[in-house]
Amino acid sequence: MDERLHELIREAVRSVPRGRVATYGDIAARTGASSPRIVGKVLSEDGHDLPWHRVIRATGRPAEPVARRQLELLRAEGVLADDGKVDLGQYRWR
Template identity: 35%
Template sequence: MRTEYVEAVLELVALIPAGTAVAYGDVAELLGSGGPRQIGSVMSHYGSAVPWWRVLKSNGEAPPGHEREALALYLNEGTPLRGSYLDCLRTGEGRWRVDLAAARWAPADADFDRIDAIAGRLERELHKLSAPDDEMTV
């Protein structure tokens, strides 16, 4: 996976505020590049330095293998949840998920300015990498 793409995904994820969340596909749409699987791959390999728990499956499930840690972070941030998350805290049992309809991040105009800058930089970098040598010197 291209370094430029990884950096753009991580930079965008770092913008997601506490108490909100997005689906993998939302990140791809905001970037205008890739899809949910590519975003998931970036997050699973490189996402530990950004708020990874704020990017999840479109059904609101936490990243696989990180459910308990993510639950504690969601509760700390006040992220809207659905299901028996209290049972999960007490007994380790219970099914829950982020209420993505209520928690989905709605970027403000200033956020869109930053997102557009990230997406534009990514597009330029990817175009530069795919351009023939003679086009790069123009």
């Protein structure tokens, strides 16, 4: 992956406001990444200083390895989940 795309992804994630979520696909579309998986790769390797918890799957569910922590962080920002699923109609950032 080129450095420019990497930085575009980081900036897009950084711009998701508190109390909102975006999907991996939303971030990919916003940055021109060819796949939502690229967004996940950037977050897993270089997202510790970003609001990574605001990026979720298109299903509204968080990624399994970090689901509990992600839902805790989202809840602290006012994003509620029902049975582990965030209502994208209510909380999705556009």
